Amino acid sequence: PSEVSYTIMPNMGYFELMPHDPEAPAPAVSRDDPPPRLVDLADAEVGKEYELVITTYAGLCRYRVGDILQVTAFHNAAPQFRFVRRKNVLLSIDSDKTDEAELQAAVERAARLLAPYGASIVEYTSEADATTIPGHYVVYWELMLKGCREALWPEAAVFERCCLEMEEALNSVYRQGRNGDAIGPLEIRVVRGGTFEEVMDYAISRGASINQYKAPRCVTFPPIIELLDSRVVSSHFSPALPHWTPPRRSD
Numbered sequence: 001p002s003e004v005s006y007t008i009m010p011n012m013g014y015f016e017l018m019p020h021d022p023e024a025p026a027p028a029v030s031r032d033d034p035p036p037r038l039v040d041l042a043d044a045e046v047g048k049e050y051e052l053v054i055t056t057y058a059g060l061c062r063y064r065v066g067d068i069l070q071v072t073a074f075h076n077a078a079p080q081f082r083f084v085r086r087k088n089v090l091l092s093i094d095s096d097k098t099d100e101a102e103l104q105a106a107v108e109r110a111a112r113l114l115a116p117y118g119a120s121i122v123e124y125t126s127e128a129d130a131t132t133i134p135g136h137y138v139v140y141w142e143l144m145l146k147g148c149r150e151a152l153w154p155e156a157a158v159f160e161r162c163c164l165e166m167e168e169a170l171n172s173v174y175r176q177g178r179n180g181d182a183i184g185p186l187e188i189r190v191v192r193g194g195t196f197e198e199v200m201d202y203a204i205s206r207g208a209s210i211n212q213y214k215a216p217r218c219v220t221f222p223p224i225i226e227l228l229d230s231r232v233v234s235s236h237f238s239p240a241l242p243h244w245t246p247p248r249r250s251d
Helices: 100-117 156-169 172-179 195-205 222-230
Strands: 014-020 049-055 063-075 078-086 119-129 136-145 187-191 232-237
């Protein structure tokens, strides 16, 4: 799926593109700042990344969708795009950068350890917790047990192995930071059933559309973090350092 490209149909609305530099830090925004520079579809450049901005017949005016797209080719005069990630869905403590796709792959890898217990992950989100020294990744899991058999609830050691399994799945920059003193052990916080429905209800109460709502894969809004933390039933940390091999020095 990561290699699939899509063509935007320009007759479905008016589409513009906001250039996105994945290496540049997010700029501070002021009300006095000029509006960002937008690019028409026909002026997009192959290989570059953009955030999609749409204006629709239904009334949306220059709505920032939040999807980061990369131009892969053109079909006639219409650019073709590959979905890269959601904007700002990124965990970072030091020089590490973890995007949505990488986090998803890590969660799926760790979830395999829950299968023997009949447990599965209903929903998840994450945050980069900088309140500890060093900072560390926190991943919130809501679980479901087949048949609600409490006797099969995974023991603490299983969740600890899940933490380490996630770390093993993350990129080498993260694992290097973990093997030093830049990043602390990854933490999984298991929340009680129905927590993510409460998060959705809170988002909708603040104006989110129920038809377009998706559970956030990374949270930074303090009230949502407080809500998640108030529903935690157990917390587990990675018990060991993930594997990392320093690059060989050439003499």
